[in-house]
Amino acid sequence: MQKATSVVEQIHTFFEPRSVAVVGASKKITKAGHVIFKNFADNKRRGIFKGELYPVNPHESYILAFKCYSSLKEVIGDVELVVVVVPAEEVPQIMQEAANKHAKAAVIVSGGFGEIGNHQLEDEVKAIAKKAGIRILGPNCLGVYDSSTGVDMLFLPETRVLTTGEEVVATPRPRIGPIAVVTQSGAFGVAVLDYMAGEEIGLSKFVSFGNKIDVQEPEILEYLLHDSQTRVVLLYAESISAGREFMEVAREVTKCKPIVALKSGKTEAGARAALSHTGAIAGSDKIYDSVFLQSGVIRVRDTEELLDASEALAFQPPAAGNNIAIVTAAGGPAIMAADECESRGVNIKRFSDETQQKFEQLKKEEKIPSFATNYNPLDLTGSVTSEMFELGTRILLEDPEIYGVMVFGLHHSPALQEDYVDRVANLSKNYLKPVLACDIGETEMAAYIRGRFDKLGVPSFSSPEDTARAMAALVHYGLYLKKNGYYEDYIEQFKQKVRT
């Protein structure tokens, strides 16, 4: 009988094991057991993975210069975590060996269980693990990736060689950063990693659940609540079976860390697809709406919004009230953003007389164009300069009735120098109000402007509506924190973690 350990301690083994055995490690490059073992071996050589590492395979003596063991039993020393990459029917035996070895945790990467109707095998594995006190992630999953501890079970290599002989990045691992990715679908999970790497958004931890026969969302959320690296949780789910536990834990987490959730299987066709995917019964979509709402989870509608809202929440403070200002170099995009805000319940109120007068004064001083419109949006027109953007944004951030600002500085504006990005970003650091930016386009200057905003901590987006949706997440989360009395503590934490 093992000594009782906390959930956090148990889950910690998946992310920072002192010793790992990869059962099914292989020399053959096409095998998942090769890629996973090589990830660990590479990270150990680089000094990132600091635990002991054991390949297990009865047919090999050495793998990548590591002595290979014919079974778990042969390994001399402790094995805290077992990564299982053998055919499904062999898994029960491996789990028994893991039990004998007093392993604490196992990640079963192998498929061929409940998802194809093989529930009996799943039950067998579960029974062994439960008796031995082994926590299981999976089966049928991608497992864990942790950029700081070097745990990397993604059996998809970072690069691939095309038939032309060229090597290209295929499954990149994002840099270390504030966003944790928790996903039922492994494929969608790696797609998110690819997106984050391309956008240079940092990752704290990645977990893919697969069939979730043991560890589920609530336990991972509890772990992430205590993980100092994670500031935002990005969650993809097709079903959440542990509903009550989920709600309890989510309520605790969202006091100090936003959870952004995409729940699919909303419609009849989607639910049928989900059923044949992981055997999950998607359940009434309205129940999920209610669960998320009550526990402060921000539910998003699609992939883009999931990524954008997570990024916004990771780098900007939530809004302390529901009224957002728009400052723009062009009318059209500002109208689209205003439309999207209103349709998401975010107010774009007409500026106060006092604020309008400040802009009128700037017109008199010829510091902004006389033909600028200043009701909200503040439209500085195509004649906008960097100085005007800075002046305008400062007045909006100073307005006590305005709780956040969206900056639409289209790079086409002839007199606008790129230093407006730095001016706006530096200015925004003096206020605890969210600032987001937008520039539209897919060629060099657009990418440069967005990249520069992102680097300076102001998330930027490539369409007005995306920007508005990200702001909606900041507003709705802020309102939740306010309503429940968590806002002050959250902002204090934000100041310490993001603004120092």
Added chain:
Amino acid sequence: MQKATSVVEQIHTFFEPRSVAVVGASKKITKAGHVIFKNFADNKRRGIFKGELYPVNPHESYILAFKCYSSLKEVIGDVELVVVVVPAEEVPQIMQEAANKHAKAAVIVSGGFGEIGNHQLEDEVKAIAKKAGIRILGPNCLGVYDSSTGVDMLFLPETRVLTTGEEVVATPRPRIGPIAVVTQSGAFGVAVLDYMAGEEIGLSKFVSFGNKIDVQEPEILEYLLHDSQTRVVLLYAESISAGREFMEVAREVTKCKPIVALKSGKTEAGARAALSHTGAIAGSDKIYDSVFLQSGVIRVRDTEELLDASEALAFQPPAAGNNIAIVTAAGGPAIMAADECESRGVNIKRFSDETQQKFEQLKKEEKIPSFATNYNPLDLTGSVTSEMFELGTRILLEDPEIYGVMVFGLHHSPALQEDYVDRVANLSKNYLKPVLACDIGETEMAAYIRGRFDKLGVPSFSSPEDTARAMAALVHYGLYLKKNGYYEDYIEQFKQKVRT
């Protein structure tokens, strides 16, 4: 009194004038009059712009080696089109000179009219033009860009020099292609051009209206109806004042060319922003819904959908019925797509028994994985190969109850070679059913796969929901054509123009 000309002839002058005078042409690189004149001069030197070109400016003798005229009157020879880039108060006089010169059309780029309350000046200009039979585009607009005739009035240079001394693409001109862009907002218009250039989507014609004191949407649409290069019209509007005419013309256009429209100013805040932008009264949004629906215009909800739907309609046939199949390498993204389809009124029906049996047969023959699910989506799982994608897609395209296919071939799938793109694309050419593809991610392999699909005429998208929305446009347009008896003719045209 000029001889009466048709609307098409009149509008044609904006796109392919035999002679152009740029009034307000300048040597100073920061001036709009410089950029516009240089665009024409460059295109004339390259042999793209074939008309006569005259700079008009009383203070210069030569501009870019072209003899400069002190006024329109001094120009020897005809001037069909006058581009006006002088301060607003000088415009009436220029218009009078244009009238004396028997000009057919004028683009008034200059701002300072109705958008800042200067309606009297606008009326004055209108009166002169009407009397002389001159058609006007603008004022306060970007005018026209036509990639094949070399007419380029965009006063935003293609590249910009950053403060670091590096030159980057800032306002790219897309390649020649099938999509016409018609926009009330110039700034949004060039943002669309930037997007199209980055995505390598071709442009036929670009028109920015500005204050629309004369030429409006209906006349441009009528012109585009007869323009052989244009296959799809992308329309951005904040208001459409010529409602009845719009509906009449749109009905004619959508018989053979889809119009994809983004109408902003939908909400109260958006409408207020629109009012202060172009003075447009946005009107009840439901009226627009009804106008678009009755005239077969596809109304989209945001910027991304506007671009995606336009691309899909330019390169794929509309669906002949409402039932779409999904074939995928991963469950999660397929569920999201199914959800989005259903919520947009697109059916993802369970496959017929016959089609299911074909997949069961493939399983028996070990040509697709035994654990693949085949109800719709067809989930070929992470074990998918190029051959499986080809086999699966063929069976779906052969099914008479299926009217289109979405292919989710995530590039992470270990055994999937990139030639699956070519197999699917080549296969799709044998059917008159829409095929769209999706790969998620922002690094090299994702971009490579999407680029390869696009090049082969299968539009590809970076999220499941984007793909579903683009397919929804193909379904709804197809149903409109079917209902009104236009489908057969449309498909015949599509075969001739796209598939040869």
